[in-house]
Amino acid sequence: MMNITTKMVGPNRWLLLTLGLALTRGMIYASSLPPWGLNDEQQHFHYIQSVCETGSIPTVGKDYISAEIAISSYQTKRHEVFHWPPYPSIYPQDWGLEGHSYEGYQPPLYYLALAPLYIGASLISSDILVKLQILKWSNVVLSLTTLCLLYYVAMLLFPQRRFVPFLLCSLLVWWPERIMATSRVNNDVLTEVLGAALYVLLVKSALRESISKRDSLLIGMVFGLGLLTKWTFLPWIFGILYVFWLHRKAGFSGLLLAIGISLVMVMPYALRNFLIYGDPTGFSSFQQLAGPVSAPERTLVGFVRAVVEFLMYLWVVWWKGATAGGNPLTRSAFYAYFILFYSLIGFGLSRFLKRYKQIERSTKVLFGLNFVTVGAFFLSIMSSYYAGRIPILQGRFMLPAALPLFVLLTSSLLQFRQGGKILALFSLSLGAIDIAQLFVNLLPYFYYWSAFVGKAVTPPGDIFDGWCLFIVRFLADKPGGLQWLIIGLIIVYISLSVRWVCELKKGWHAWN
Numbered sequence: 001m002m003n004i005t006t007k008m009v010g011p012n013r014w015l016l017l018t019l020g021l022a023l024t025r026g027m028i029y030a031s032s033l034p035p036w037g038l039n040d041e042q043q044h045f046h047y048i049q050s051v052c053e054t055g056s057i058p059t060v061g062k063d064y065i066s067a068e069i070a071i072s073s074y075q076t077k078r079h080e081v082f083h084w085p086p087y088p089s090i091y092p093q094d095w096g097l098e099g100h101s102y103e104g105y106q107p108p109l110y111y112l113a114l115a116p117l118y119i120g121a122s123l124i125s126s127d128i129l130v131k132l133q134i135l136k137w138s139n140v141v142l143s144l145t146t147l148c149l150l151y152y153v154a155m156l157l158f159p160q161r162r163f164v165p166f167l168l169c170s171l172l173v174w175w176p177e178r179i180m181a182t183s184r185v186n187n188d189v190l191t192e193v194l195g196a197a198l199y200v201l202l203v204k205s206a207l208r209e210s211i212s213k214r215d216s217l218l219i220g221m222v223f224g225l226g227l228l229t230k231w232t233f234l235p236w237i238f239g240i241l242y243v244f245w246l247h248r249k250a251g252f253s254g255l256l257l258a259i260g261i262s263l264v265m266v267m268p269y270a271l272r273n274f275l276i277y278g279d280p281t282g283f284s285s286f287q288q289l290a291g292p293v294s295a296p297e298r299t300l301v302g303f304v305r306a307v308v309e310f311l312m313y314l315w316v317v318w319w320k321g322a323t324a325g326g327n328p329l330t331r332s333a334f335y336a337y338f339i340l341f342y343s344l345i346g347f348g349l350s351r352f353l354k355r356y357k358q359i360e361r362s363t364k365v366l367f368g369l370n371f372v373t374v375g376a377f378f379l380s381i382m383s384s385y386y387a388g389r390i391p392i393l394q395g396r397f398m399l400p401a402a403l404p405l406f407v408l409l410t411s412s413l414l415q416f417r418q419g420g421k422i423l424a425l426f427s428l429s430l431g432a433i434d435i436a437q438l439f440v441n442l443l444p445y446f447y448y449w450s451a452f453v454g455k456a457v458t459p460p461g462d463i464f465d466g467w468c469l470f471i472v473r474f475l476a477d478k479p480g481g482l483q484w485l486i487i488g489l490i491i492v493y494i495s496l497s498v499r500w501v502c503e504l505k506k507g508w509h510a511w512n
Helices: 013-032 041-053 067-075 109-124 128-157 163-173 176-182 188-207 213-227 236-246 253-277 283-290 300-313 328-354 361-386 395-413 419-447 463-476 482-511
Strands: none
Touching: 013 128, 013 163, 013 176, 013 419, 013 482, 041 067, 041 109, 041 128, 067 128, 109 128, 109 188, 128 163, 128 176, 128 188, 128 395, 163 395, 163 419, 163 482, 176 188, 176 395, 176 419, 188 213, 188 236, 188 361, 188 395, 213 236, 213 253, 236 253, 236 361, 236 395, 253 283, 300 328, 300 361, 328 395, 328 419, 361 395, 395 419, 419 463, 419 482
């Protein structure tokens, strides 16, 4: 990691190329995967719909998803696509947890931000699938903000390694678990954007001689906005405390200002939840509906298994419906791949720590910020997992801390002379895994194999017949004309990917 005062150089065309990759890839995911997918898309969409059409936030345990969403889920055969038993009826009151609008305890910022887009989509079309598609595309566009902030901070921290911002952004683009979240209607994407914005503010504040009142105010406001998006943004408090601790000689008035403004922003909604549900977050209302989730075994072996799963699922979950799947060969391949990757990270980190006393202060400060923030989110996720609040460890839970995570990993890899090449290979390999995830795993699972689950029907022996079956089922739940957009997006994505590889090969020697 280089001194922040070093002159920054770098071709912005790499950012434009990477933004094009991110946009087309996100649009392919958002357009190809089934509507009303995972990440509680029905409930998140209903939150927005309720705000726009009734002017109220759904009450958990009382309100159900709208009849319009229920009919669409029923008609698009959501349960069949996900290999689940058929719906008992068309009425959400008969669906158990799925029929409830159980995201009403969530803070409102994301849903209020998308409300104008929902109103605009309603003016364009009355088809709920069109409205859903527009909101999904909006999420993809919003996620590009994170990419720009990562590029900016990478240019700031690695000014003499011009390939690092390019590769770091590509790594973010091809992160399979991230795109599964940011291409759906859910509030994870806004927590990622606000986490990235807060990280930029904290990096700048950490490297300055003092923190101004303006900086303290901005940090408090972004932190408050993050909490008003999702309560899981809270671990960022440790990154904030770390930065203000660095400037402790100037007193803690700035910290009090930052915490105070965030509390002023959050307290009204926390009080609303407390009055309705009996706790400030309101999460207990969801737990009462969902029932207990089996927690992992509280043994050393169980803990090691959970950590190993987290380290792998951080990047990719080989989804089979709502569960983490994959045959033994696939899982063994992933284990071998990530053992190699994390071994390199570990060796790089050990090299960094061996010469810790000799490195400059700015690098130490940034390492501390990254380590504290990533560690806080890791501990928060693991504590929730052991408390039975989350059933499966997923990479999307780390989205608010995506930037410190990526900078920490990159700094470790760059301790090697060939660290840039290792980073490039990891980006390319994630891109290959991403393609396999969508076209080899997800789409066949949803639109081909679902035709035979629980039915006395066998797959056709002819490849052409099987392809026709897949295409018919794939197009059945898509708005009219979307298939041509998907074909165009795939062509553009392939072209941009080839251009990415060519530019990487052409510019590599110049960057070094």
